[in-house]
Amino acid sequence: MQFQHYDPGDFYDELFVAKGEPRPEAAVLIERINGLTMNELQQRQNAAQNALFKVGVTFNVYSDNEGTERILPFDIIPRILPLREWEILEKGLKQRIQALNLFLDDIYGEQKILKDKVIPRELVESATGFLKPCIGLKPPQGIWCHITGTDLVRDRSGAWYVLEDNMRCPSGVSYVLENRRVMKTTFPLVFNKMSIRAVDDYASKLLETLLNLAPTGFPDPTVVVLTPGIYNSAYFEHSFLAQQMGVELVEGRDLTIVDGYLQMRTTKGLKRVDVVYRRIDDDFIDPVAFRPDSLLGIPGLMEVYRAGRVALANALGTGIADDKVIYAYVPQMIKYYLGEDQLLANVPTYLCWEADQQSHVLANLDKLVVKSADESGGYGMLVGPHATQAEREDFAGRIRANPRKYIAQPTLNLSRVPTLFENQIDGCHVDLRPYILYGKEIYINPGGLTRVALKKGSLVVNSSQGGGSKDTWVVAESVPGQSQNQSQNQSQNQSQNQSQS
């Protein structure tokens, strides 16, 4: 009975309603785990981790030269989402992506939302993610954010919030696919008994999304994945996605602009490239248009892109939507573009550039989380309740010096999921990142990546800050009696192996 002593405590627990009372959709799993000894569980955990390490599902940690690859710690106890709840999330995410896409198309086009003063112009123009060279761009079908990985959290009450939109190059989807593959061998019986939504079609959907962008008029368009190279922290994922889609994985040095088209260098000469799934940040993609010191990009790409002779996913300039100050205006965007109320709430956000909000932030630094508007990955933030007085004073100074750069949010008591440790199971805080593809229609991979803070009591789930991951199961609640697998009738159909006489 592994869960005998497990106590969800004063948190929203994803698998338990209360001590000893699993949520209905988790009952089968809990029963199965209770039937295993701690030893058996540990063995399965090790086998799962080994399987991931062996195929090299690794990420690199910046500034860590010795043995740069690690696997993202993986926990075999999954997070379970009932289907009805997932459907609500799905609706909310679709609405949000639609609105954000219209926003991008607008601010790099007519800028109606600025002219109507729904969002202050200076906020958009001062955002580091706002790229002037992108003004006037017309990406195919008016789609800017083809691939999004929205970060969701839920608080003590179980209510969902959107934490970040991640419209540039969200990573992590390879873990979703690999974690699932490993989980099927870890709990085959449970998979058999429950109806868990499959995630495997992601690569096909991604390829469809990318092909949807190809400039018209060329038969058999060439799609590539563009990576900064093997030292990038997400290199495994770049390579994995290229492999799963059956397309080339290229680096900047493989590409060149010839005759006004983007071309790749092959053993048989140059070959035209039509669609680039780029995993390089905007700033680095073209040293002529953006950062001249970038060695990763392709000089002159912007011009070809502007001429519509190559498509990029995501479009350039989407980083503006990741600015945490702009994030605060998403509810207004939804209202403005769609005429709807938002279905998925934002985390309440204080904008330090507004005087009264700033003084509230400064007075409550010990209760709030302060974030830099243009940083991500757990960098450049202050978790007030866990910070020292000196750290808080440091941030107060920074906020006063550059109020546009900072926002603050209440510290959320993130929901928890039981997680396996050496001798026991403890609750750990999690978030959820579903992956959304915007092609002919909007597709959301069921579930997403559950990131878990493995340091006791920690609220930071980023892989660069000691986080791990879990498989996420979207489960239909009522499980009908499972029909038997059909088995092959051996005596009739199977021919005998020939043997040596």
Added chain:
Amino acid sequence: MLSRVAHSIYWLNRYVERAENIARFIDVNLNLLLDSPTVMTQQWEPIVSTTGDRPLFKSRYGDATADNVIQFLTFDQAYPNSILSCLTAARENARSVREVISSEMWEQVNLFYLMVKEASQQRHLTLTQLPSFFAEVKTASHLFAGVMDATMSHNEGWHFGRVGRLLERADKTARILDVKYFILLPSPSDVGTALDELQWIALLKSASGYEMYRKRQRLISPDGIANFLILDREFPRSIAYCLLQAERSMHEISSTTLGSWNNSAERSLGKVRSELDFITIEEIIQQGLHEFLDHIQTQLNCVGASIFETFFALEPVG
């Protein structure tokens, strides 16, 4: 296929093959030492000489003691041709083309690397551990080649890999054979004695050629062994065999008919291959075995350079 990708598959295979052959070098010497009369001083210098990196070794280690040479060739991370360095490089290359090669190939390279890395962290391998370590290196390399043959489509990338492996093997067989040139017998009159023969047998064994040689020639003779390792058309580690197969793969890549050429890579490889087709062992011995092997190594370096220019260093026009 992307030039960079072809380049990486080619070097992935060269490095794995190189690691295997370094293991063979050391193994031949360990074998020799065990058979040598006790009075004979240990000869580790010849191994260093055949690698072509003697000056580098001298400047960093000084004396060619067993420990120094084994450390240098096996685990020295600063020496780019040590077994550990080869595996590190092989793995980096594999990592950069993971989506092109089969996952089984990647797993095998990764395991191979981890095995060598782990061995390098045990501070000192004893004389009893060493032979089994080098045997493991050889097996791991064979496994890699087998896995590649059995799991990767025999497409352009596969042929590039094969060209890399075979050129590397040809070069290293030449060097293994050259070890005997550098090994000194206690006195010149020992040529042709039991000790001399033992050394030749050890050399054959390190090229995994002893049994196959026996089936072919029966009697152990220097000329016979040189003939076998250079000119045999069936033994998979002989220089002639390697070049013959490498040429086939190269012509598969470019679709040029065998016997003609369209680029410098095909021409230089065809040239050295055809030289081996028609030369006899007597002619080789006449011009000096060591000189001939040196000449072949230079030619192989030219082939490598022209492969690079033809397929990998493609510059954009204009």
